[in-house]
Amino acid sequence: MLDVRRLRLLRxxxxxGSIAATAKALGYTPSAVSQQLAVLEREIGTALLDRxxxxxxxxxxxxxxxxxxxxxxxxxxxxxxxxxxxEPSGHVVLTAFPTAAIAFAPALAHSLRRHSGLTFQLxxxxxxxxxxxxxxxxxxxxxxxxxxxxxxxxxxxxxxSLLMHDPLVLVVPADHWAADPAVSLDLRRLREEPWxxxxxxxxxxxxxxxxxxxxxxxxxxxxxxxxxxTILGLVARGVGIAAIxxxxxxxxxxxxxxxxxxxxxxxxxxxxxxTASVRRPSVAVTVQALKSAAAAVDxxxxxxxx
Numbered sequence: 001m002l003d004v005r006r007l008r009l010l011r012x013x014x015x016x017g018s019i020a021a022t023a024k025a026l027g028y029t030p031s032a033v034s035q036q037l038a039v040l041e042r043e044i045g046t047a048l049l050d051r052x053x054x055x056x057x058x059x060x061x062x063x064x065x066x067x068x069x070x071x072x073x074x075x076x077x078x079x080x081x082x083x084x085x086x087e088p089s090g091h092v093v094l095t096a097f098p099t100a101a102i103a104f105a106p107a108l109a110h111s112l113r114r115h116s117g118l119t120f121q122l123x124x125x126x127x128x129x130x131x132x133x134x135x136x137x138x139x140x141x142x143x144x145x146x147x148x149x150x151x152x153x154x155x156x157x158x159x160x161s162l163l164m165h166d167p168l169v170l171v172v173p174a175d176h177w178a179a180d181p182a183v184s185l186d187l188r189r190l191r192e193e194p195w196x197x198x199x200x201x202x203x204x205x206x207x208x209x210x211x212x213x214x215x216x217x218x219x220x221x222x223x224x225x226x227x228x229x230t231i232l233g234l235v236a237r238g239v240g241i242a243a244i245x246x247x248x249x250x251x252x253x254x255x256x257x258x259x260x261x262x263x264x265x266x267x268x269x270x271x272x273x274x275t276a277s278v279r280r281p282s283v284a285v286t287v288q289a290l291k292s293a294a295a296a297v298d299x300x301x302x303x304x305x306x
Contacts, residue, residue: 004076006040007069009033010048012135014066019056025131073136074157077276088281089117095129096122096142099228100269103250104142107293108286118282133158133272139283141272142290144245146207148268159278161271161287163294168207168266169249170259171232172241179257187212187262194240195222196231204228207265208243214263232256250297269294 013022013033023030034056041048048062058066092112096104101124112120125132129141134157143150144166151160170185172178178185191212198205208222223240225231228248235242236255245267249258271290277283 002043002072003040004073006036006043007065007072008135009036010040010062010066011069011073012131013037013049014058014063014069015131015134017057026135026137070157074274074276077136077274078279086281087117088115088285090282091119091121092140092282092286093121093123093138094140094142094286095125095132095138097129097144098124099245099248099250100142100144103247103297104290104293107296108289111289111292112286115282115285118285120286130158130272133274136274139273139277139280140286140290143270143272144203144267145270146203146265146267150268150270157275159273159275161273161291163269163271163290164247164297166245166247166267166269167264168204168211168243168261169246169264170241170243170261171235171249172257172259173235173238174255174257175238176241176257178241178259181259185259185262187214190241196225196234196240196242197222198228198231199224199226202226203267204245207245207267211243211261211263211265247297 009022009026012025013019016022016025019030019033019037022028023033026033037049044061044065046061047059048065049056050059094108101122105122108120108122112118123138129138129143132138133141142163143160170178170190177183178190195208195212197208205224223234225234228244229251231242231244232248232251232253234240236253243261246258247269271287273283273287
């Protein structure tokens with residue numbers, strides 16, 4: 001009998017194209033992935049991967065089984081959803097990028113603890129949660145996207161629910177001239193300020209670079225710090241200024257002022273689940289709790305000092 005976990009590995013390999021990428025996406029070692037796929041080959045009785053010293057690709061049989069795996073795994077989840085009790089129960093795992101985890105956790109805990117049969121785990125992750133949802137490692141992922149094109153990445157296997165729009169805002173020390181909402185905000189006057197930003201490659205850094213490029217270019221070497229909470233703390237101490245997503249301001253930080261940006265970029269925050277799990281009561285109630293939590297988050301608390 002074919003092992004469902006190994007079928008998940010094969011499906012992920014078909015999606016990722018390499019053993020290393022599959023291992024990284026699922027949190028395994030490459031050797032563990034290779035070994036499990038070798039076991040699957042013995043179970044099925046034919047070669048599924050064409051291996052060389054440096055690479056591996058699916059054989060024709062491997063591609064056929066990967067297609068079967070996708071359908072089998074989807075049917076298993078449909079069956080689980082169909083047989084689930086009306087009252088949410090079981091274990092739900094959610095992964096979220098850090099600012100969303102911090103902002104939504106209180107409302108999630110308050111809402112979900114009403115269901116005595118439901119247990120819940122919230123993980124923080126700065127990476128892409130889509131592979132974890134697709135592979136079944138997590139049930140729900142909170143995803144942030146600055147392009148507005150994220151739903152095209154899931155195909156029919158994933159369901160995206162838009163939770164909120166999260167604008168980029170300017171954060172300065174409370175005694176900075178730009179802290180006064182009566183003063184017209186001109187980004188050109190701020191170009192030579194000591195800016196702080198996330199390291200290159202981070203989504204918020206990409207938005208920062210595009211913002212400053214619109215007004216003549218960003219500082220050549222902004223101060224770079226990992227963690228928006230760290231950046232906020234440094235702004236409060238007068239070290240510099242920053243442009244960050246408004247959702248990061250749901251924690252109380254004194255000594256700062258927040259201003260709307262004249263050409264604000266906005267990220268989209270989605271809850272993502274597998275299409276086959278949408279009907280599971282535990283997943284449905286978690287997504288609803290996320291929608292309620294997002295509606296309660298005030299991302300428009302700007303143009304004032306703290």
